[in-house]
Amino acid sequence: MPLVDMFQYGFIQRGLIAGSLIAVLCAVLGVFLVLRRLSLIGDGLAHVTFGSVALALFVHVSPLAVTMAAIPIVMLSSLGILKLMERAKVFGDAAVGIVASLGIATGVLLAGLSGGFSVDLFSYLFGNILSVSREEVIIAALLFVIIMVAISLYYNELLAVTFDEELARTSGVHTGRVNVVLVLLTSLIVVLAMKVAGIMLVSSLIVLPAVTALQVAAGFRTALILAAACALLSVVAGIVASFALNIPAGATIILLNFFLFLAAFSCRRLVRRPA
Numbered sequence: 001m002p003l004v005d006m007f008q009y010g011f012i013q014r015g016l017i018a019g020s021l022i023a024v025l026c027a028v029l030g031v032f033l034v035l036r037r038l039s040l041i042g043d044g045l046a047h048v049t050f051g052s053v054a055l056a057l058f059v060h061v062s063p064l065a066v067t068m069a070a071i072p073i074v075m076l077s078s079l080g081i082l083k084l085m086e087r088a089k090v091f092g093d094a095a096v097g098i099v100a101s102l103g104i105a106t107g108v109l110l111a112g113l114s115g116g117f118s119v120d121l122f123s124y125l126f127g128n129i130l131s132v133s134r135e136e137v138i139i140a141a142l143l144f145v146i147i148m149v150a151i152s153l154y155y156n157e158l159l160a161v162t163f164d165e166e167l168a169r170t171s172g173v174h175t176g177r178v179n180v181v182l183v184l185l186t187s188l189i190v191v192l193a194m195k196v197a198g199i200m201l202v203s204s205l206i207v208l209p210a211v212t213a214l215q216v217a218a219g220f221r222t223a224l225i226l227a228a229a230c231a232l233l234s235v236v237a238g239i240v241a242s243f244a245l246n247i248p249a250g251a252t253i254i255l256l257n258f259f260l261f262l263a264a265f266s267c268r269r270l271v272r273r274p275a
Contacts (some may be wrong), residue, residue, distance in 0.1 A: 006243050015129045015239050015249070018137045021144040022192045022230035023205065028151065029189055030104050030180065031220075031227050032212035035162050037092070039210075040182065041081060042203035044096035045190040048077040050105030050199045053124045054110040066124070066134050070191045077103065078183035086176075095197075108229070127198030127250030129239065140192055147185055159220065197250040205231070210256035217263040228262050 006012050012169035033039050052073040056066040077099050084095035123131070132140075151158065157178045160168035167173045186206075193202045238253030 007241070011130050011132070012239065012243065014132045014134065016236060018132045018140040019196050019235040019239060019253075020116070020232055022138045022189070022196050023209070023235040024146055024228045025144060025189050025211035025212075026093050026193055027206045027227035028224055029147075029182075029185055030206040031213065031223050032158055033186065034207060034210040034214065036182075037204070039207045040093055040096050041078070041186055042190055042206040042226075044081065044100035044103075045074050045078055045187055046073050046194070046199045046202045047100035047107075049190055049202070051103035051106035051110070053194070053199070054114075056108035056150050058110045058114045063138075064133065067136065067139065067191060067195075070193055070194075071188065074109050074187040074191050075184055079180065079188040082179055082183050082203065100132035106163055117139060124194055125199050126248065127201065129193065129196045129235075129249045129253075132195055136195065141193060143188055147188060150181060151186060158182065197254055201250055202252050202256045204257065208254065208261055209234070212257070212261040212264045215261070215268045230257065234260060 007016075030039070030042075033041065049070050053066055054068040056069040059101075061069065081092075081095045081099050083089045083093055084098060090098070156174050157168070158181075160171065160173050161175050161182075163180045165175055165191050168178075189206065191201055196202075197205045209227040209231040210223075212230045213223040217223035217226050234253050234256040238256050239249055241247065241256075242249035242252050
């Protein structure tokens with residue numbers, strides 16, 4: 001069957017739409033997180049997502065309800081990480097580790113109580129973008145609009161805090177509020193991205209497009225655009241390759257992102273090589 005014919009299938013269309021929207025969000029927010037050295041927060045919240053998904057499956061709810069149940073739990077966990085950093089004077093990586101270990105332990109415990117790791121739980125662990133429902137596409141579109149509006153409204157503050165939080169604070173920026181906005185947006189994106197790349201690989205979808213763009217971008221806005229372009233390209237190519245070769249879509253998307261990073265890194269080395 002010609003590859004062009006694959007786009008007539010509804011599950012391919014839904015996967016492309018939802019995957020593209022989520023990938024762009026991950027890439028854009030990933031640039032802020034990488035520059036602030038908070039990229040590990042995506043991995044930590046992914047572990048919490050595993051716990052929340054295990055809880056939702058433990059009480060036997062629908063796939064859509066799993067996503068909806070995970071959102072508030074992961075958002076609260078992101079605030080917990082922030083409070084540990086601010087009030088308990090715990091370094092960022094340690095705070096992420098504390099919350100991540102709690103999330104993964106809860107998930108393993110609930111999985112054990114429900115009789116072991118089910119097929120449904122494995123699908124969330126490793127992703128299944130081609131199983132995205134129409135309702136999940138609508139949720140992805142709504143959250144895409146909400147998150148992009150939030151980033152636009154707080155863009156200057158996010159930019160200031162990203163490059164120098166102390167200077168931003170002395171300049172009158174409410175850094176505490178900006179940090180809350182950043183971690184809450186990150187939690188939303190982590191939950192959204194679990195269907196694209198899976199809980200185990202969701203942090204890669206946030207980090208790889210960002211570090212790829214930062215290898216070659218000359219400015220911050222350029223980095224945002226390049227990161228979004230890399231993420232979008234990897235999702236579309238990954239879904240096509242997954243359908244054509246019958247291989248897992250989530251892992252394929254992440255591997256393509258890694259190859260794009262290698263290409264950008266090589267280009268930077270060649271450009272900077274002395275004559």
